[in-house]
Amino acid sequence: MKHAFLAALSLALSACAGPLAKGPSVDLRLRHVVLYQNxxxxxxxxxxxxxxxLTLRFREREVDDVLKSMVVVEQNLGPNETPSTVSALLPRSGQASGPEEPTELELVFSPAARRPVSIAYAVPTAAWKATYRVILPAKGQKEKRALLQAWALISNIGDEDWSEVDVTLATGAPLSYVSNLRAPAMLDRPELKGVYDGEGGALAPVLSERSPGPDTDRDGVLDHEDACPREPGSASPQPDRHGCPHTVRVASSSEIQILTAVPFxxxxxxxxxxxxxxxxxxxxTLKSVPHLRAFEVEGHASSDESGAADLAARRAAAVRAALLQLGVTAELVTRSHGTQMPLVAGDTEEARQRNRRVALRALDVGQAQAPSRGREAPAVTPEAMEKVPEGAASVDAVAGAFRYAIANPVTLPKKSSALITLINRPVAGADVLxxxxxxxxxxxxxxxxxxxxxxxxxxxxxxxxxxSIFSGGTFVGEGVLTRLLPGESATIPYAIDSSTxxxxxxxxxxxxxxxxxLSRGALRVEDRYRRVTVYDVRPGRDVPETLLIRHARATGFEPQGLPGCTDAMPDACLVEKKLAPGAPQKVVVEETRLSQREIPLVQADSERLSLYLKGSSLPAELRxxxxxxxxxxxxxxxxxDELDPLRRRRAELIDRAAELRESLRTIERTPQAGKLRQTMLDRLAEVARQSEEIGAKITQRIEDVAMARAELDDTLRDLVIEGR
Structure with a gap:
C-alpha cells in the first residue's frame, strides 16, 4: 500500500506580486472546508x-496565517521514495499597499513532483452561526414529543466560488493569534533565575482526571451505551441501534443518499x-417517500477495474432488480458513470473499495396532498416538520468539540451565504410556564x-x-439557547404570560x-435556621399544565422535602407544580441551615440555654x-432583674427627699406654716426610712449576685463538654 508523506517546508524571501485570480490556485481544487464558530x-x-x-495567490492579510499553518502532503509515494523538499518564495511583509491587496506565494518542489499533492492551511473567515426551531406538541397531547431543528448559516467571503466542496462545521474555538512571521524580530530572553532552588514540586497528591467512560469511536455515545462501540454513529431510541450508523437517509427532498456503500x-x-x-x-426508505416517484440508479467502478463502464452498469442493474424484488414501485432508471465520479481520490485499495458503489437520485418529485376544504390544518407541527431531511451526515467529537459533516457537497458562490439544516429530529419537550x-x-x-x-x-x-418557537401551527415567540450538551435539559423562555x-x-x-x-466558660451552641418561601400562584384560563419555579437557594440552606424538584443546581432548583386553569394555589418551599456560634455562658440568656439543654444528650453527672x-x-x-427596679425606686426616693428639703427651706421663717412643716418632716422621715430599707435590699442583692457569680465561675472552671 502506498503512503502519504508530509513534505519538509523551508521559507525564502522574494519580491513577487500579481493580480488575484479566482482563489489561491487554478491548479488545486478546493476539496474540504472546516468552519469554526470563532x-x-x-x-x-x-x-x-x-x-x-506551484503558485498560490492570497490577500496580504492572509499570508502570515498561511505560513504558520500550511502543510504540504505528496501522495502515491512508493515505499522507497522520499517526498520533495518544498521551499516557499514570498514577498516581504508590508510590501503590498494594503491588507486586501493580492500577494503571490510560490512553492518550489525539489526534485519536481509529478503526482497528486494536497495543501491545507487555516485563515480567518466568516464564523458560522447556529439558529434553531422548536415545534411544540399540541395541547393535551399525552406524549411530550416536540421537534427540534438546528440550522447553520455559512458564508463564503473568499474570492472563489465553492463548487462541490465538502463542508464541516466545528463547534470549537481553536486559539489563533495574529503574528508577523516575515518581519525579523529580536526578542528579549528570560533570565535564568530560580531554576536550581527546587521549586515546582507537588505540594499534595496530584489526582487523576475523572472521565465518564471511554468512547472508542468518538461519536458522543459512551461505550457502555453504544450498541456499535467501534463504528461511529448517532443516538437512537432503540437500544440495539443506539450509537450505530444510519446507512440510508433521505438527504433532501430530491435525493436518497447511501452513507455506507454497497461493498461490491x-x-x-x-x-x-x-x-x-x-x-x-x-x-x-424508498417506499416511505411516495412523493419521490422516479429514481436514477447510478453505478460506479474503481480505476483498477477493467471494463469499468460496463461493470458499473451491471452493478446498477443488480441493485435495481433487488429493489424491485423487495416491492419498490417507483420507476428505477439505471445509469453507468464508470470511473468518472470517484467518491474518494487516490489509488489506495481503501479508496478503490469505496468507489465501487451504487447511488440513487430522484428524477420525479410529486406534490404533497392538499388538506380537505374547510379550515386548514396547521402546517407547522412536529409530525409535518419531522420529514425535513437533516444536512449533517455525521457528528464527531474532536478535541472537546463537535464537528458536523454536511452530507452533500456544497456549492456556494463567492460573497454569498447559505442556510443548511443540521438536525431535524424529535425530542422530549413540552410547553410550560x-x-x-x-x-x-x-x-x-x-x-x-x-x-x-x-x-x-x-x-x-x-x-x-x-x-424560534412554534405552537398550534404558528409562530409564538423567540428565545435564546445557551450551550446544551448531551444529557442536559433546557427551558427556553419565549413570551410573558400576563394572565398568570x-x-x-x-x-x-x-x-x-x-x-x-463547653470549656472555660465558653459555650459553643448549634442553631437551626428555617427559611420558608411561599409562592402564591393565580393561573390564567389558558395555561400549560406545568409550572416551573426557579427557586433561588440561600447560601448554606438545604431544601427539606422540596416539592417536585426537577433540576437541582448549586444555587437554585426548578420546583415543578401541576396547574389547573383559573385555580389559585400555593407552593411552599422550606429550607434549613445548621449554624454554630460561641458565647460566654455568664452572658447567655438562661431561658435559651434551657432550650439548648433539652436538645442535647449528655451523661447524667455532666447533665x-x-x-x-x-x-x-x-x-x-x-x-x-430585681436590682434594676430597686435602684430606680431608690433614685426616685432620693429625688423626693431633695424636693421635701427644698420645700422646708422655703417655709422655714413662716410662723403660720408650723402644721405644714411638721407634715413635711413626717413625709421626709418616711422617705428616708424607705430609702434606707431599699438600700439594704440593694446591698443584699449585690452580695447575692457576687456569690452566684463566684459559685458559677467555680462551677464552670472544671465543667468541660467535649465537642459532640
Whole structure:
C-alpha cells in the first residue's frame, strides 16, 4: 500500500506580486472546508503536480496565517521514495499597499513532483452561526414529543466560488493569534533565575482526571451505551441501534443518499450477502417517500477495474432488480458513470473499495396532498416538520468539540451565504410556564414566562443561538439557547404570560438545637435556621399544565422535602407544580441551615440555654452539673432583674427627699406654716426610712449576685463538654 508523506517546508524571501485570480490556485481544487464558530477556517486543496513550481495567490492579510499553518502532503509515494523538499518564495511583509491587496506565494518542489499533492492551511473567515426551531406538541397531547431543528448559516467571503466542496462545521474555538512571521524580530530572553532552588514540586497528591467512560469511536455515545462501540454513529431510541450508523437517509427532498456503500468485490456485479441489510433498508426508505416517484440508479467502478463502464452498469442493474424484488414501485432508471465520479481520490485499495458503489437520485418529485376544504390544518407541527431531511451526515467529537459533516457537497458562490439544516429530529419537550424574575424582562417579577422545555437525549452538542418557537401551527415567540450538551435539559423562555400571576414571600426564623462544647466558660451552641418561601400562584384560563419555579437557594440552606424538584443546581432548583386553569394555589418551599456560634455562658440568656439543654444528650453527672450551672445562671438573672427596679425606686426616693428639703427651706421663717412643716418632716422621715430599707435590699442583692457569680465561675472552671 502506498503512503502519504508530509513534505519538509523551508521559507525564502522574494519580491513577487500579481493580480488575484479566482482563489489561491487554478491548479488545486478546493476539496474540504472546516468552519469554526470563532471565525477561523481550515481549507484543504488537492491537485496533480506536473512540474516543480506551484503558485498560490492570497490577500496580504492572509499570508502570515498561511505560513504558520500550511502543510504540504505528496501522495502515491512508493515505499522507497522520499517526498520533495518544498521551499516557499514570498514577498516581504508590508510590501503590498494594503491588507486586501493580492500577494503571490510560490512553492518550489525539489526534485519536481509529478503526482497528486494536497495543501491545507487555516485563515480567518466568516464564523458560522447556529439558529434553531422548536415545534411544540399540541395541547393535551399525552406524549411530550416536540421537534427540534438546528440550522447553520455559512458564508463564503473568499474570492472563489465553492463548487462541490465538502463542508464541516466545528463547534470549537481553536486559539489563533495574529503574528508577523516575515518581519525579523529580536526578542528579549528570560533570565535564568530560580531554576536550581527546587521549586515546582507537588505540594499534595496530584489526582487523576475523572472521565465518564471511554468512547472508542468518538461519536458522543459512551461505550457502555453504544450498541456499535467501534463504528461511529448517532443516538437512537432503540437500544440495539443506539450509537450505530444510519446507512440510508433521505438527504433532501430530491435525493436518497447511501452513507455506507454497497461493498461490491473487485470486478464483480453480484451484491454480496453482507450487503443485503443495506438493500432492505434502502427499499424501506424508498417506499416511505411516495412523493419521490422516479429514481436514477447510478453505478460506479474503481480505476483498477477493467471494463469499468460496463461493470458499473451491471452493478446498477443488480441493485435495481433487488429493489424491485423487495416491492419498490417507483420507476428505477439505471445509469453507468464508470470511473468518472470517484467518491474518494487516490489509488489506495481503501479508496478503490469505496468507489465501487451504487447511488440513487430522484428524477420525479410529486406534490404533497392538499388538506380537505374547510379550515386548514396547521402546517407547522412536529409530525409535518419531522420529514425535513437533516444536512449533517455525521457528528464527531474532536478535541472537546463537535464537528458536523454536511452530507452533500456544497456549492456556494463567492460573497454569498447559505442556510443548511443540521438536525431535524424529535425530542422530549413540552410547553410550560417558568417563573424566574429577570431584570431584562421587568414584567417577569410577577408574571411567569411561557417556555419551551426540551431534553437533549442525543449525542449531539447544541451551540448557542436564537430559537424560534412554534405552537398550534404558528409562530409564538423567540428565545435564546445557551450551550446544551448531551444529557442536559433546557427551558427556553419565549413570551410573558400576563394572565398568570406569581407572588413570593419569605421569612427566616431560628431555633436552638443543642450544646456542642463547653470549656472555660465558653459555650459553643448549634442553631437551626428555617427559611420558608411561599409562592402564591393565580393561573390564567389558558395555561400549560406545568409550572416551573426557579427557586433561588440561600447560601448554606438545604431544601427539606422540596416539592417536585426537577433540576437541582448549586444555587437554585426548578420546583415543578401541576396547574389547573383559573385555580389559585400555593407552593411552599422550606429550607434549613445548621449554624454554630460561641458565647460566654455568664452572658447567655438562661431561658435559651434551657432550650439548648433539652436538645442535647449528655451523661447524667455532666447533665446535673450543667443543670446546677444553669440554675445559678437563672439566679444571677433573677438577682440582676430585681436590682434594676430597686435602684430606680431608690433614685426616685432620693429625688423626693431633695424636693421635701427644698420645700422646708422655703417655709422655714413662716410662723403660720408650723402644721405644714411638721407634715413635711413626717413625709421626709418616711422617705428616708424607705430609702434606707431599699438600700439594704440593694446591698443584699449585690452580695447575692457576687456569690452566684463566684459559685458559677467555680462551677464552670472544671465543667468541660467535649465537642459532640
Amino acid at each position: 471565525g477561523l477556517g481550515y481549507f484543504e486543496r488537492t491537485g496533480v503536480m506536473s512540474g516543480e513550481r 468485490d473487485k470486478g464483480s456485479d453480484v451484491i454480496p450477502p453482507r450487503a443485503r441489510p443495506l438493500i432492505e433498508e434502502l427499499s424501506r 417558568l417563573f424566574r424574575p429577570d431584570p431584562a424582562a421587568p414584567a417577569s417579577a410577577t408574571h411567569p414566562f411561557r417556555a419551551a422545555q426540551i431534553e437533549n437525549r442525543s449525542a449531539l452538542g447544541l451551540q448557542p443561538g436564537s430559537v 400571576e406569581v407572588r413570593a414571600t419569605s421569612m427566616t426564623t431560628d431555633v436552638p438545637v443543642r450544646f456542642v462544647s 446535673a452539673r450543667l443543670d446546677r450551672a444553669l440554675a445559678l445562671r437563672r439566679a444571677l438573672d433573677a438577682a440582676n
